[in-house]
Amino acid sequence: MCQFTFEFMTTLIDLHQQLESMRPALLRFAFLQLRNETAAEDAVQEALLAVLEKPDNFAGQSSLRTYVTGILKFKIIDHLRRLKREIALDTSEDESETDLIDNLFKANGHTVNMPNAWGEPESTLQQKDFFRVLEVCLENLPEKTARVFMMREWLELDTEEICKELGLTTSNLWVVLYRARLRLRECLDLNWFGNH
Amino acid sequence: MRFFLYSCKQAHRIVSEGLDRPLSVSERARLKIHLSICDACTNFNGQMQLLHKAMHTLSVDIDPGTVSTSKNK
Numbered sequence: 204m205c206q207f208t209f210e211f212m213t214t215l216i217d218l219h220q221q222l223e224s225m226r227p228a229l230l231r232f233a234f235l236q237l238r239n240e241t242a243a244e245d246a247v248q249e250a251l252l253a254v255l256e257k258p259d260n261f262a263g264q265s266s267l268r269t270y271v272t273g274i275l276k277f278k279i280i281d282h283l284r285r286l287k288r289e290i291a292l293d294t295s296e297d298e299s300e301t302d303l304i305d306n307l308f309k310a311n312g313h314t315v316n317m318p319n320a321w322g323e324p325e326s327t328l329q330q331k332d333f334f335r336v337l338e339v340c341l342e343n344l345p346e347k348t349a350r351v352f353m354m355r356e357w358l359e360l361d362t363e364e365i366c367k368e369l370g371l372t373t374s375n376l377w378v379v380l381y382r383a384r385l386r387l388r389e390c391l392d393l394n395w396f397g398n399h
Numbered sequence: 400m401r402f403f404l405y406s407c408k409q410a411h412r413i414v415s416e417g418l419d420r421p422l423s424v425s426e427r428a429r430l431k432i433h434l435s436i437c438d439a440c441t442n443f444n445g446q447m448q449l450l451h452k453a454m455h456t457l458s459v460d461i462d463p464g465t466v467s468t469s470k471n472k
Binding site: 232304308311314319320327328333337338356357359381384387392 | 415452454
């Protein structure tokens with residue numbers, strides 16, 4: 204340990220500071236997915252330690268944030284598997300919202316309102332504030348819907364695994380994800396794209 | 400023809416499911432035909448694709464200027 208060079212120590216301290224500055228954001232994401240403060244803190248701590256233990260692995264990665272987020276996702280998946288029983292999805296959470304889908308369409312199957320054109324994804328995805336709004340919209344989803352949606356779209360788990368973990372049928376899962384997307388769309392339309 | 404064409408209600412659902420499972424050849428063909436004549440579902444499809452890309456990008460790299468969407472395949 205004592206043969207560390209001054210440069211190496213400086214780099215390590217710098218890395219440590221950068222990681223600390225990311226901690227609040229990482230915690231928000233971990234909590235959004237795990238909905239358990241202890242588990243979220245553990246996952247973030249494990250991810251940060253993993254980076255600090257092997258700082259060399261980061262060399263050549265596109266950005267520290269990308270790298271840490273990638274590691275955090277793996278740690279979250281570990282915790283999800285451990286918390287398995289607690290997540291067992293109660294699909295009735297969103298059942299009062301069956302109308303969510305039906306209300307969008309007339310009896311003949313046409314849309315009631317014309318969905319708005321959101322423009323070029325590239326220009327939207329360049330804007331940091333867009334992701335803050337998206338985060339708030341995710342927080343506003345019913346809790347379990349948010350977790351399932353994030354397992355699929357953020358952690359990118361395949362549907363088979365999600366169904367197995369949560370005891371859902373695939374068609375059930377597709378509907379939960381469809382509803383989550385409809386809610387997020389409404390939230391983004393209202394709060395980012397400035398429509399309605 | 401009617402049984403072959405999707406309604407907007409069906410097309411919306413298929414757009415969403417297309418993000419979670421591979422669509423069959425017939426589903427893809429029917430969706431493509433529907434989208435080619437329906438602005439409402441075309442816009443909806445654009446919204447869903449943007450949301451999908453955004454979730455992939457979320458926190459992975461949110462600093463302006465460093466977001467590269469071209470690599471998100």
